[in-house]
Amino acid sequence: MSSDMKAEEQTVHNPIQIDPETCVKCNLCDWICPGDLIYKKEDNRETLPVIAYPDECWYCGLCQSICPVDAITVIFPDQMINCQTDVKTLLGKVID
Amino acid sequence: MPQKWNSLDTDVLVIGGGVAGCMAAIPALEAGLSVVVCEKGKVLDHCGSVGCGVDHYLTIMESGPEWDTPEFLIKHLPKLTDGIVDMAVASRVIHEMPKVVRKIESFGVNFKDPRFNDYYRLRSFGLPGTYHINFDGTEFKKHIGQRVRKLKGSVLTRTMAVQILVEDGRVYGAIVFNFRTGEWTVVRAKAVVLAAGEVNRISLNASGMAFDSWHCPYNTGDSQAMAYNAGALLTNMEFVETTITPKGFSAQGLNALVSEGAHFINKSGERFMFKYDEKGENARRAVIADAVINEYLLDNGPIYADCRHLPEDILDHMEATLQIDRYTMPAFYEQKALNFREEPIEVSISELSIRRSGVYFRGSGLAVDTDGQTSISGLFAAGDCASVSGGIAGAAVLGHVAGEGVASFVPKTNGSLPQIDMETADAIREKAMKHMEVEKERGLSWKAYEAEIRQTVNDYIGVRRNEAGLRHALQTLHALAKRETDLKADDLHGLMRIHESSSIRLNAELMATAALARDESRTGSSHYRMDHPDTDETNWKKFVIVQKGSEGAETTTLSASEPLAAAFARKN
Known part of the structure; x- marks a missing residue:
């Protein structure tokens, strides 16, 4: 078991930015999200x-x-927009 | 937590409300059967892999030319699948294609391009004709979901199936829980259709974000895992699939790029695809992926998709339809400040999935017969969890076949279902709910657990394999299985994710086990054994079948000239 298995939860990027002034608190984004990410109190026009x-966002944009x-507005994080990963690291390690 | 059980009796339980599940529900409902659909999303109209839209649909239309007939496409199946295909089931699917596309049109889906008021059909992915209808499928799933609701199908939303119930080789229901309310339900059913999709979140990708995946990251091989645990046969699990995506965003869209004429170029500007396949960018997805992987390994990266040579009207159409397959793609390019009309798009391979290895009609998952029935009586499967897979059309058609299979199966059952053994049900629920009570010191997060699985798959079970690596991976995956009881759920949503993590781990184990058995290489990077780099046509024109044995996963083989059903032991 690697030591980083317990380390996590750095600052999490929020991909789904909701303008609180514009939002009519209607519940549709909660209703449509395929990943169960968005929680909105039903029948409550205050929250x-x-x-x-x-x-856990798929960046599918159904909410938007x-x-x-x-x-x-769906906002992409830096590691997606300016991805610097060396693609070769995705191609496996070879051990004897 | 509520301790009482809800109970539901139905003719048919469908697990997964995507295209395959809905299309299975429809013929069953039309036959007058009661149907319950169990779905992790909230709304049938927008759940599953194309809940947010789709821009292509592979079909035979019998429009006149020879290539547009079932017989012509069937003749090409061995070449399209490198000889590993269940000809009986794939042929049935292809024969049913014209009927199903017309049926979907009758639900209100408009496959025609408004520019020509006709079907806009394009060639891609090695297919021997222009089989893909390129269309605006933004509302495709909505029409199919609406049809199920119109026919009075019941839906259990935000609900995850934990275990299917099997007695004497016959399925009779499942245990499911709602991860918003915490309600647990025992569903008794005369037939069950598994349609919960492929296995995602199983390896790393360029962004390093687990849920940034080409296909729906909430499809985690739950059907395959539940059916395996119940004794069903699975096949083609050794083959992995990857696609080409804009680097940093694993999204759909390759079909539109290659069918409209984009080129792939390497860092020197060389258009390299013809080195790998005479069809160039129109090669099968597996070949494109393999070529890009090879170019990166040859230090010819970065690799780009290049649209700059395309005529204005094609570029206009691409731009206008960019959001259909993935709604957020225009926003991604905008936030990246990339204009694909004027600049090449840097690409990467996506994360891996267990689906159909970049090859149409060779699905990785549950072996099914020509009615969509698995090796367990009454248990059907369709879509990307089944042994014949062909994109959205494959899901729609095999789903419909399975629905018709169910409609013919259920009346033959004598009506009686076994009583639910509530002690067993309690034990299943208790085991699940223990994840909510794991002490903090011992507790393991599902995110960290999955990260370990993804790293292992990436390093040792992915696109370059050998025996030592696969054995090492299996050791790690077996060790992780032992720690599964330490997974700690902070809430019901987390409990749902833990069950997904468990499915992912099990599917990774099945992939490694099957990959170890197939000691040859086939279909490029879909199954590349560095220690057995050649394709062995003499000894390996065979399916690898995986099944649960007394000591864990066991493999057998079956000649690919046989239908997979020849390996089934079920009585009816």
């Missing part, structure tokens, strides 16, 4: 949706596409 599990007032 904003909460992005409960931001690091269904928002009736365009309050949602």
